[in-house]
Amino acid sequence: MTTTAVQPAAAPPAPAVEPAPPPPPAGFPDAFRLLRPYRSRMLLAGALGLTATALTAVQPLIVANAVDSFAGSVSAASVTALLALLIGGAVLTALQQLVLQRTGERFAFDTRARLIRHIYRVRIGVLDRNDRGDLAARLTGDVSHTQSILSSGLVELATSLVMVVASVVLMALIDGVLLALAVSVICVVVAALYAIGRRTRPAGLRSQNALGDLGGTFTKALGSMRTIRATVSTAHEADRATGKAATVLEAGYAIAGLRAVLQTFTGVALQLLLISVVAVGAIRVAAGSLTVGQLSAFLMYLLLIAAPIAQFGSLLSMMATAFGSLTRILAVENMPAETDDADVAVTSGIPGTPTFALDEVSFRYPGRTDADPAEGAPALRDVTVAFAEGRTTAVVGPSGAGKSTLFGLLERFYEPTSGTIRFRGDDVRRLPRDYLRGQIAYVEQDAPALPGTIRDNLLLGARAASDQECAAALLRVNLAPTAAAAEMFLDTQVGEDGTLLSGGERQRLAIARALLAESPVLLLDEVTSNLDSNNEKVVQDIIHAKSGAQSIIVIAHRLSTVVAADSIVVLDGGRVVAQGTHTELLTASPLYRELAHNQLLD
Numbered sequence: 001m002t003t004t005a006v007q008p009a010a011a012p013p014a015p016a017v018e019p020a021p022p023p024p025p026a027g028f029p030d031a032f033r034l035l036r037p038y039r040s041r042m043l044l045a046g047a048l049g050l051t052a053t054a055l056t057a058v059q060p061l062i063v064a065n066a067v068d069s070f071a072g073s074v075s076a077a078s079v080t081a082l083l084a085l086l087i088g089g090a091v092l093t094a095l096q097q098l099v100l101q102r103t104g105e106r107f108a109f110d111t112r113a114r115l116i117r118h119i120y121r122v123r124i125g126v127l128d129r130n131d132r133g134d135l136a137a138r139l140t141g142d143v144s145h146t147q148s149i150l151s152s153g154l155v156e157l158a159t160s161l162v163m164v165v166a167s168v169v170l171m172a173l174i175d176g177v178l179l180a181l182a183v184s185v186i187c188v189v190v191a192a193l194y195a196i197g198r199r200t201r202p203a204g205l206r207s208q209n210a211l212g213d214l215g216g217t218f219t220k221a222l223g224s225m226r227t228i229r230a231t232v233s234t235a236h237e238a239d240r241a242t243g244k245a246a247t248v249l250e251a252g253y254a255i256a257g258l259r260a261v262l263q264t265f266t267g268v269a270l271q272l273l274l275i276s277v278v279a280v281g282a283i284r285v286a287a288g289s290l291t292v293g294q295l296s297a298f299l300m301y302l303l304l305i306a307a308p309i310a311q312f313g314s315l316l317s318m319m320a321t322a323f324g325s326l327t328r329i330l331a332v333e334n335m336p337a338e339t340d341d342a343d344v345a346v347t348s349g350i351p352g353t354p355t356f357a358l359d360e361v362s363f364r365y366p367g368r369t370d371a372d373p374a375e376g377a378p379a380l381r382d383v384t385v386a387f388a389e390g391r392t393t394a395v396v397g398p399s400g401a402g403k404s405t406l407f408g409l410l411e412r413f414y415e416p417t418s419g420t421i422r423f424r425g426d427d428v429r430r431l432p433r434d435y436l437r438g439q440i441a442y443v444e445q446d447a448p449a450l451p452g453t454i455r456d457n458l459l460l461g462a463r464a465a466s467d468q469e470c471a472a473a474l475l476r477v478n479l480a481p482t483a484a485a486a487e488m489f490l491d492t493q494v495g496e497d498g499t500l501l502s503g504g505e506r507q508r509l510a511i512a513r514a515l516l517a518e519s520p521v522l523l524l525d526e527v528t529s530n531l532d533s534n535n536e537k538v539v540q541d542i543i544h545a546k547s548g549a550q551s552i553i554v555i556a557h558r559l560s561t562v563v564a565a566d567s568i569v570v571l572d573g574g575r576v577v578a579q580g581t582h583t584e585l586l587t588a589s590p591l592y593r594e595l596a597h598n599q600l601l602d
């Protein structure tokens, strides 16, 4: 750690975290930008595809030659050449598919890795307003949708186009009249396909959004299944989730309708094309303008380009889904992330200054505005308060007073709308976030546990801690009766969201984690709310033992936790309305007196 103390300086204004406008639908430029790192692999796939196309394109010429020079038997040279071209084309196509599929997998992995890293750093205020299930859907389903079509789809589209162009040139060499007929029909078909295909794009985005919404509703319901059952809301909530599935169905029906129109139209148009080419071709053969071999070759080329043209329609509708997904992926990538300013520095602080000092700090949650007077009120207003080093400060106040919000600002989950927060004299905006957070052990209000074992959860705070140290921390919070039992407990799974533990056990696990971290600052948010009196006493003893060595700020709803504190801050409606010791506040603050009278529990 360097020892340069950063002098309090004018800090940059808090970055705005207002909701970003929805991004415009993604298009080809976005796809090309994302695919740039894979261009050499895609070029290789393209080259393989083109060579395979060239081998295929030569085949009708050999057939034409064999038909026109037919004299009782087909020449062995023609058969050998055809076989070689067939096998060569097949091998090259297989190689092309392998390269494309692997590139697709790599693209999906890289995109997911990028999204994961980004989402883990997205500002908490932004995550608050986004649906967790929907974010998970973007990471899984949307990346998969984008993968196939953007990697293989684009290359296949390109090779098909080359195949069409090459065949058209060769068809022109065979017969200009037949070509004019074919091209005019194909142009009508392609124009119609394009017009219908464009309409499928919004439907694709609608479908992906509806799927994300369904995922979000479902994930939330799974997390609240006990409440749903206990409130006899099972049928109602199941209907709500089914309603979301119905929206997916509607969007799916819209795409299915467009797809059916596309495919039918393409099929009929190509059939008509074949019939008219055969009819006009027969007339031209009869008139001696065309040989039978040339007509056969022309029809083979027509069949060769019929497949890509027929696929063009379904490719367009698949692209609709892919671009819908890409739009949703780009929206995640555009979510603002936590970044440190360029000139941040680790410092040892300014000696003799409070651990935390807030100066005229106001804060309004992102997305809440004056236009919404009931909800738009700032959560904190003009808060000026100092938390002395090595002392225990209790923060009390009625529900919604802004106590947890205060902790969120100390952790820099949010930036104050105005005012300054200093940590040991340094403006927190001048400190690296990880450094600041590394100085704080934070026990959250509902003490969430991460899926995994007790050990996994303990090591979050102190990655290098040994099993003995972990067991000792469990013993201290009364989570195990003996050291041996504590060590065995380390391998216990806590379940998703810690559901295999009781609320009190989760709280004590979180406290044990905070103890292991041995950070200079301890933030405890209502840590005794789920504890029985025995365990409450255990936690109070810990706070008492730590007092002096650590700066402790504790949000408490129990009087017994508060009276022992060195100082008490009373918050009401986002303002500090009083500060002092228990005895001082009993006379000075009517609100504190009332809270204390009610044992602080509301």
Ligand SMILES: Nc1ncnc2c1ncn2[C@@H]1O[C@H](COP(=O)(O)OP(=O)(O)OP(=O)(O)O)[C@@H](O)[C@H]1O
Pocket: 128, 365, 368, 379, 397, 398, 399, 400, 401, 402, 403, 404, 405, 406
């Ligand atoms: N993530 C959020 N987004 C928007 N508003 C929020 C958010 N979290 C809290 N609020 C609002 O901010 C205000 C202060 O909430 P806060 O959780 O800080 O209160 P508290 O004093 O900790 O309450 P409690 O004792 O009930 O936990 C409340 O009006 C609350 O509705």
